[in-house]
Ligand SMILES: Cc1cc2nc3c(=O)[nH]c(=O)nc-3n(C[C@H](O)[C@H](O)[C@H](O)COP(=O)(O)O)c2cc1C
């Protein structure tokens with residue numbers, strides 16, 4: 638089943654307002670579409686008779702082994718798709734040897750996600766909260782749950798304007814952002830334009846987890862992130878959900894990879910749908926990619942087995958594409974494999 642068949646199935650099963658939230662985009666959806674279109678425009682140039690033999694797609698990222706350079710991107714509210722929510726996604730991640738980045742806006746608390754999927758490698762995504770004491774306690778919960786990295790999202794100084802959200806504002810009865818529990822209540826997520834690079838040093842004091850900056854689109858910002866001690870970068874435009882008309886992530890990737898120069902791992906998300914997209918991103922300088930909506934559609938269409946299928950299919954497609962390209966492994970992927978559009 639392809640991701641678009643999953644989406645059709647999700648549309649049949651889910652509340653239309655929730656489908657619209659998952660699918661949602663900022664403005665006119667120019668960036669949303671550009672992410673996928675940019676991958677489609679790139680062409681692969683396979684090499685032949687390389688005697689490559691059987692290949693291995695496994696690698697290690699920030700000390701964490703992963704079966705393929707494909708991670709689960711952080712996405713909010715998995716219980717809108719399936720009653721087990723993030724528990725199901727994490728079990729599927731464990732079953733496929735995939736690193737899952739759990740959203741701060743998960744509908745299962747990070748401790749419960751970890752307990753439900755003991756074999757999973759979890760990273761935790763954070764929106765820094767203006768109450769830094771509360772931020773510290775959220776980070777502490779992620780650390781106590783065994784998360785292996787902190788992914789700090791920096792492309793949301795305010796919420797994206799999503800005209801087509803069709804009225805989705807509040808979670809249904811019984812669903813909450815469990816990581817924001819505070820005493821008897823649950824605090825709202827606060828976005829703030831007041832954060833600066835200096836906040837990285839504050840986070841560094843709060844945790845021993847490696848810190849990854851998510852939402853970088855410029856080489857100079859990537860360099861600043863490295864200079865301020867980031868351990869990794871995610872080239873991301875939030876799946877086209879924040880500022881419309883920013884470029885497709887794969888278009889800005891080569892410049893960012895060059896600016897980072899291998900100092901820290903560079904990940905990319907936005908529009909990755911097939912194994913061939915993974916090859917293209919790696920060829921243009923990414924160490925790994927992350928997928929957002931396909932995981933949500935797989936979860937809605939088929940629960941935990943649905944997500945397992947999405948993740949294992951991506952890995953199979955990657956292996957197939959690499960074999961077809963004459964690669965012996967991930968190290969064999971270079972820019973020569975991709976022909977950019979004229
Ligand atoms: C429904 C939905 C919820 C999201 N929630 C978060 C979130 O809580 N934190 C975050 O950093 N990014 C969030 N994102 C952005 C994803 O991490 C990722 O950048 C994006 O989905 C990648 O694009 P793709 O969906 O085309 O794969 C969300 C994306 C979607 C579609």
Ligand SMILES: CC(C)CC(=O)C(=O)O
Pocket residue numbers: 713742826875878
């Ligand atoms: C709860 C939201 C802030 C999650 C998000 O980042 C998104 O919907 O894109």
